[in-house]
Amino acid sequence: MGFRIEKNPAVPSRMVVFSFSVLSLFLASAVIGIIFLAYGINPIRAYTDVLSKTLGSFYGLSEIIRKSIPLLLCGAGLLLVFRTSFWNIGAEGQILMGALAATWAALFSNFPDFLLIPCLFLFGFIAGAVWGFIPTVLKSRFRISEVITTLMMNYIALYIVLFLIHGPWKGKTMRGFAYTDKFPASASLPLIGNTRIHWPTLIIALILVAAIYIILTRAKLGYEIKVISQSPKAGRYAGISYFKTVFWVMIISGGAAGLAGAGEVAGIHHLLRHPNQISMGYGYTAILVAWLARSNPVITIMTALLMAFIFVAGDTIQLSFGLPSQIVNVSTGLILFFLILSEGMMRYRISWKSKEG
Amino acid sequence: MRKTLLFTGVLILACLFFTGLVFATGEKGAPEVSGPAAEKIIKVGFIYVGPIGDMGWTHAHNQARLMVEKLPWVETIYQESVPEGDTLSTIERMIQQEKCDVVFTTSFGFMDGTIDAARKFPNIIMAHASGFKRAPNVATYMADFYQVYYLNGLMAGALTKTGKIGYVGAFPIPEVKRHINAYTIGVREVNPDAEVHVRWIGAWFDPPAATEATMALIDEGCDVFAFTEDTSTVVEVAAKNGFPSFGHYSPMYDASPDYVVSGQLVHWDVFYLRFLGLVYSGILNSGNLENLDYWGLLREGDVELGAKPGMPVNPAWIGRLGDTHDLVLKRLEQMKNPQMVFDPFTGPLYDRKGNLVLPAGARADYLHLLTIEWAAKGVVGPWPNEP
Amino acid sequence: MELQTFIIDTLSRALAYGTPLLLGTLGEIYCERSGVLNLGVEGMMILGAFAGFVTTYATGNPFLGVLAAAIVGGSASMIHAFFSITIKTNIQVVSGLAITFFGLGLTGVLGRGWEGKPLDASLPIIGSPFLESIPVLGPIFSGQSVLVYISIGLALILWFILFKTSWGISIRSAGEDPEAADALGVNTSLVRYLCVLTGGVLAGIGGAYLSIDYRPSWTQGMTVGMGWIVIALTIFSFWNPLAALIGSYLFGSLFYLSFKLQPYLAPELLMIMPYLTTILALVLLNCSKTFRRRLGVPAALGLPYNREEK
CATH class of the missing domain: 1.10.3470 (ABC transporter involved in vitamin B12 uptake, BtuC)
Structure with missing residues (x-):
C-alpha cells in the first residue's frame, strides 16, 4: 500500500486556479490565526479588525493601491x-x-x-x-x-x-x-x-x-x-x-x-x-x-x-494589537508556502494505490 | 465534477468565514463600552524608525514609552520599523483609526511627514525628535550626548597606553561629528598627544561591519573604543580582544562587565513625562507649540553618564583611572549645575586644520552644535564634508 | 615588515568574516549542483543563528548550539526540498524567497527579549605555540575558531566527494541531466533531497558561527544580507568547493579592507569595492580562455524532474 503523485494531465482551468488560490489564502490565515492565539488575541476579532481597517475603509484601500504601484x-x-x-x-x-x-x-x-x-x-x-x-x-x-x-x-x-x-x-x-x-x-x-x-x-x-x-x-x-x-x-x-x-x-x-x-x-x-x-x-x-x-x-x-x-x-x-512588525514577514512566508502548495496540488494528483498505476 | 466539488468547498469555507466575521463584529462592541464618567484619558502614539528589539535609538524610546504607560491617564500604542515615506499615512492611521490625541515621531526622517500631518490634523498635538521644523501643533525635542561623550573622552585619554583611541561611527553627519569632537576634546584634555581614529560603517545597524571596523582599528593600534551603532557589537569585539570600551545609548554593562568602563545613557522618559504632564494640565495645547524646541542635556536629566543607570563609572575601572576619576566627577557636577558652569565646546578651539572655530571664552551656540562639520584637533581618519 | 603585518591582519579577518560565507556557499553549491536553486539561504542562516544562540545560552554548550542550528537550518531546507522536488513546482524562486521571508520574520518575532544577552560559552579557539611559530600562516590561522578549520576541511572533503567519487557523479548528473542519471539508476529525488539538506545544514551552521562565535549575541536581522552574498559567491566559484574558499576569503578581505583603508581612500568608494571587484574579477577571469570553458551552469538548475515526463 502506498501512494504516488502523478501529473494531472488536464490543464487546470481558471476557476480551479482561482478557487485553489483562495483556499490556500484561507488556510494560511488559519495558521496565522494560531500565532494570534499564541499572543492571546482572538483571531476572528483580529481578522475582523484588519479587514475593516484595510479593505473596509477608504483609507486602507487607498494605502493598498499606493503600495501596489x-x-x-x-x-x-x-x-x-x-x-x-x-x-x-x-x-x-x-x-x-x-x-x-x-x-x-x-x-x-x-x-x-x-x-x-x-x-x-x-x-x-x-x-x-x-x-x-x-x-x-x-x-x-x-x-x-x-x-x-x-x-x-x-x-x-x-x-x-x-x-x-x-x-x-x-x-x-x-x-x-x-x-x-x-x-x-x-x-x-x-x-x-x-x-x-x-x-x-x-x-x-x-x-x-x-x-x-x-x-x-x-x-x-x-x-x-x-x-x-x-x-x-x-x-x-x-x-x-x-x-x-x-x-x-x-x-x-x-x-x-x-x-x-x-x-x-x-x-x-x-x-x-x-x-x-x-x-x-x-x-x-x-x-x-x-x-x-x-x-x-x-x-x-x-x-x-x-x-x-x-x-x-x-x-x-x-x-x-501591539504585535512585532516582523509578523508581516512570517505571514508573507506562510501565505507563499500555501500558494505554492496549491499550485502543486493543482497540477498533480495523489492516487492511493498499491504500486503500478 | 471535481471542479464543482472544489468550488463548493471554497464557497462553504468563505461563507463560514464571513459568518464568523459577522458574529465577531456583533460581539466586538461589548467590552469596549465604558461608563460616561470615565476619566480623561490621553492616547499617545509613538512612531519608531527601527525595531524596538535592538539596543539603540528605538529601543531607548520604547523603554521610555513603557514608563509613560504607567501613568493612569495615559494609553499608548506604537508602530516600529516605520518607513520614512510612510510617516503621513502612519500618523493618519493613528489618529483616524486608533484615535490618538498625541503623536510622537521619533526620527529625523519623519520631519516633513509630521509637518504635513500637522496641517491635516490641526487639533492633534505632535512632537518630532531631532528635527528643526515646527508648527503651532508640532514641537521638537532632542536629548544629546555631546557632554557625556566629553566625559567618556576624559576617561579614554587616561586609559590609552598606545595613545590611539578608536571610534566606530555610523554616518558622517553633524550629530555624530559633534559627539566625536566632544570625545576628542575630552581625550586631549587628559592626554594632549592622544589621537582618535575614526572609521565609518555607513549604517546605523550592521554588526558585521561594526566588527570589522573595530578589528581594523585594533590592528592599527587602538586600545580604547567608543562608537555609534545600534548594537553592542563594538563592546563585545573590544572585550574579546581585551580592550576597554564605552557603551552607547542603552545599558551595555551586561554585555561585558569586565571591559565596559562607562558610556552614554538616554532617558527619553524625562521629556515624555514632562511634555505629557503639561498637555494633561492643558498648559500645552495644539496652538502653542510653535516655539517649543526642547534640547535635553545632563542638566535636564535626559542623558546620563554610565553603562548602567546609577553607575557613572564601572567600579572595576575607577582605580585604573586615577586622578581622572575625580576630574570626571567634577566636570559632571559642573555640567549638571543649573548654570551649566562648564561646557566642552568653549573657546579657544581650533579644528584639525588649524583654523580657529571658536574664539577664546565663547561657547558654541545651539545652531553651531547642530550644524557642526569641522573636526577637532586629534581626530585622525576620513571626515567627509570637512570645511 | 609593515606589508607582512598588513597581509596577516587582512587574511586573518578574511578567515573570520569569510567563514559563514564559505559554509553557506558550500551548501548552496551542493544544492545547485544537484539541480535545485534555493534562494532561502538568508532565511536558513538567520534561523540557524537564532537556534544556535538560544541553545548555547540555555545549555551553555556551544556544540549543542551548532547542532541545533544545523537541525533548524536543515528542517527549513526540507520545506524547500518538498516544494521543489516532491511537489515539483517550477517556482523554486518563490519557495526560496518564502523561506527567507519566513526565517527573518519568525526569528524577529521569537527573538524578542533575547537581544543584548551575553553568551558566556564560546567555541574553542585553535592556537598553540607551535602553530604561532610558523611564519605568516601561523599568525593568520592561530586564534581562529574551530569552525574556521572545520569549514576549510569541509571544503576539501566536499570537493573530493563532488569530483572524485561516484556520489559526486550522481550529484552532478542529477543537476546536469536528470534523465540520463535516472537511466543510470541514480535516485534523482533522493540525491536532490540530500543536497538540499546539506545546503540547509551548512547555512544553519554558518548562522550559528555568526551568533555564537563571530559576534556572540543575538540581534534581529543580524545576517544583514550575507545569504544573498552566498548566492553570488556560489556562481562566482563556478560551483566548485575549492573555488568557494577563494571567493569567500576574497570577499572577506575586501570587506575588511573597506574599513582598514579608510584613511587612504574615500569611505564611499571603499564600500562599493567588494561588490564592484566581484564583477570585475569575473570579467577578468572570463577574458582568459582556460576559465571560459568552465563556466557551465548546472544544466537542469531550477528545473523540477519528473520521471513520468520522459
Whole structure:
C-alpha cells in the first residue's frame, strides 16, 4: 500500500486556479490565526479588525493601491524577463537608479515646469533601463551570470545613492542630515483627492501592464520570448538571437523599475533619502508578484494588490494589537508556502494505490 | 465534477468565514463600552524608525514609552520599523483609526511627514525628535550626548597606553561629528598627544561591519573604543580582544562587565513625562507649540553618564583611572549645575586644520552644535564634508 | 615588515568574516549542483543563528548550539526540498524567497527579549605555540575558531566527494541531466533531497558561527544580507568547493579592507569595492580562455524532474 503523485494531465482551468488560490489564502490565515492565539488575541476579532481597517475603509484601500504601484511596475517588468529565463534580481537597484535620475531632473536640471514631470519619468526610465542593460552586456560579452551582476549592482546602486546624499547632493536646508533638498512643487506628482495615490504613476503602471500583455500576445518580441521560453535551442534554429531578445526585455523591465523609483521620489518622498527607505525591498517582493502571476501580466495587478494588502494589513495588526512588525514577514512566508502548495496540488494528483498505476 | 466539488468547498469555507466575521463584529462592541464618567484619558502614539528589539535609538524610546504607560491617564500604542515615506499615512492611521490625541515621531526622517500631518490634523498635538521644523501643533525635542561623550573622552585619554583611541561611527553627519569632537576634546584634555581614529560603517545597524571596523582599528593600534551603532557589537569585539570600551545609548554593562568602563545613557522618559504632564494640565495645547524646541542635556536629566543607570563609572575601572576619576566627577557636577558652569565646546578651539572655530571664552551656540562639520584637533581618519 | 603585518591582519579577518560565507556557499553549491536553486539561504542562516544562540545560552554548550542550528537550518531546507522536488513546482524562486521571508520574520518575532544577552560559552579557539611559530600562516590561522578549520576541511572533503567519487557523479548528473542519471539508476529525488539538506545544514551552521562565535549575541536581522552574498559567491566559484574558499576569503578581505583603508581612500568608494571587484574579477577571469570553458551552469538548475515526463 502506498501512494504516488502523478501529473494531472488536464490543464487546470481558471476557476480551479482561482478557487485553489483562495483556499490556500484561507488556510494560511488559519495558521496565522494560531500565532494570534499564541499572543492571546482572538483571531476572528483580529481578522475582523484588519479587514475593516484595510479593505473596509477608504483609507486602507487607498494605502493598498499606493503600495501596489511600485510592485506592479517592477512585477510586470520582471514577469517579461523571467519568461526568457534571465534571472533579474536587480529590480531593487534599478528602482534606486530611477529615483536617482528623477532626483537629478527635479533638483538640478533646468527644464521648464510643465516639462518637469514627463522628464522625471523619462530620466527614471532611462536610468533604470541602463542599470538593467549592463548585466545583459556582461552576460553576452563575458558570460557572467546575471544573478551575480544584478545582485551586486543592487549594492552598487545603494552606495551610489548613499554617496550622493552624504556628499555632493546633501541638501543645504537639511542641517547636515543626509537628505537632498525638497523637490520644487512643479516636480511633485498630483495625488488623488485626500489619498496619497500618485495617479500618474498608477496610470503608467496600468499602461505598462497592457503593453506587456500586447507584447506577449501580438508583437514579434512576444513571439520570440515564447519560442525562447520553450527552448533556447529552438530559438536559435528559428533565427532568434537570445541576447537581442534579452536586451529588449531587460530595457523594458529595468526601465519599468526605474519608473517605479521616479514615481516613489516624486510622488511620496519629494526628496532623495537613505536608499533602503526608497526601494523598501519592493524589488525583491516584485519577484514574488511576477512569479505568482503565473506568466500572465494582467494577473500581476492582483498579485501586486495582494502583496500590498499583506503589508498594509501587517501595519494595521501591529498598531491595533501591539504585535512585532516582523509578523508581516512570517505571514508573507506562510501565505507563499500555501500558494505554492496549491499550485502543486493543482497540477498533480495523489492516487492511493498499491504500486503500478 | 471535481471542479464543482472544489468550488463548493471554497464557497462553504468563505461563507463560514464571513459568518464568523459577522458574529465577531456583533460581539466586538461589548467590552469596549465604558461608563460616561470615565476619566480623561490621553492616547499617545509613538512612531519608531527601527525595531524596538535592538539596543539603540528605538529601543531607548520604547523603554521610555513603557514608563509613560504607567501613568493612569495615559494609553499608548506604537508602530516600529516605520518607513520614512510612510510617516503621513502612519500618523493618519493613528489618529483616524486608533484615535490618538498625541503623536510622537521619533526620527529625523519623519520631519516633513509630521509637518504635513500637522496641517491635516490641526487639533492633534505632535512632537518630532531631532528635527528643526515646527508648527503651532508640532514641537521638537532632542536629548544629546555631546557632554557625556566629553566625559567618556576624559576617561579614554587616561586609559590609552598606545595613545590611539578608536571610534566606530555610523554616518558622517553633524550629530555624530559633534559627539566625536566632544570625545576628542575630552581625550586631549587628559592626554594632549592622544589621537582618535575614526572609521565609518555607513549604517546605523550592521554588526558585521561594526566588527570589522573595530578589528581594523585594533590592528592599527587602538586600545580604547567608543562608537555609534545600534548594537553592542563594538563592546563585545573590544572585550574579546581585551580592550576597554564605552557603551552607547542603552545599558551595555551586561554585555561585558569586565571591559565596559562607562558610556552614554538616554532617558527619553524625562521629556515624555514632562511634555505629557503639561498637555494633561492643558498648559500645552495644539496652538502653542510653535516655539517649543526642547534640547535635553545632563542638566535636564535626559542623558546620563554610565553603562548602567546609577553607575557613572564601572567600579572595576575607577582605580585604573586615577586622578581622572575625580576630574570626571567634577566636570559632571559642573555640567549638571543649573548654570551649566562648564561646557566642552568653549573657546579657544581650533579644528584639525588649524583654523580657529571658536574664539577664546565663547561657547558654541545651539545652531553651531547642530550644524557642526569641522573636526577637532586629534581626530585622525576620513571626515567627509570637512570645511 | 609593515606589508607582512598588513597581509596577516587582512587574511586573518578574511578567515573570520569569510567563514559563514564559505559554509553557506558550500551548501548552496551542493544544492545547485544537484539541480535545485534555493534562494532561502538568508532565511536558513538567520534561523540557524537564532537556534544556535538560544541553545548555547540555555545549555551553555556551544556544540549543542551548532547542532541545533544545523537541525533548524536543515528542517527549513526540507520545506524547500518538498516544494521543489516532491511537489515539483517550477517556482523554486518563490519557495526560496518564502523561506527567507519566513526565517527573518519568525526569528524577529521569537527573538524578542533575547537581544543584548551575553553568551558566556564560546567555541574553542585553535592556537598553540607551535602553530604561532610558523611564519605568516601561523599568525593568520592561530586564534581562529574551530569552525574556521572545520569549514576549510569541509571544503576539501566536499570537493573530493563532488569530483572524485561516484556520489559526486550522481550529484552532478542529477543537476546536469536528470534523465540520463535516472537511466543510470541514480535516485534523482533522493540525491536532490540530500543536497538540499546539506545546503540547509551548512547555512544553519554558518548562522550559528555568526551568533555564537563571530559576534556572540543575538540581534534581529543580524545576517544583514550575507545569504544573498552566498548566492553570488556560489556562481562566482563556478560551483566548485575549492573555488568557494577563494571567493569567500576574497570577499572577506575586501570587506575588511573597506574599513582598514579608510584613511587612504574615500569611505564611499571603499564600500562599493567588494561588490564592484566581484564583477570585475569575473570579467577578468572570463577574458582568459582556460576559465571560459568552465563556466557551465548546472544544466537542469531550477528545473523540477519528473520521471513520468520522459
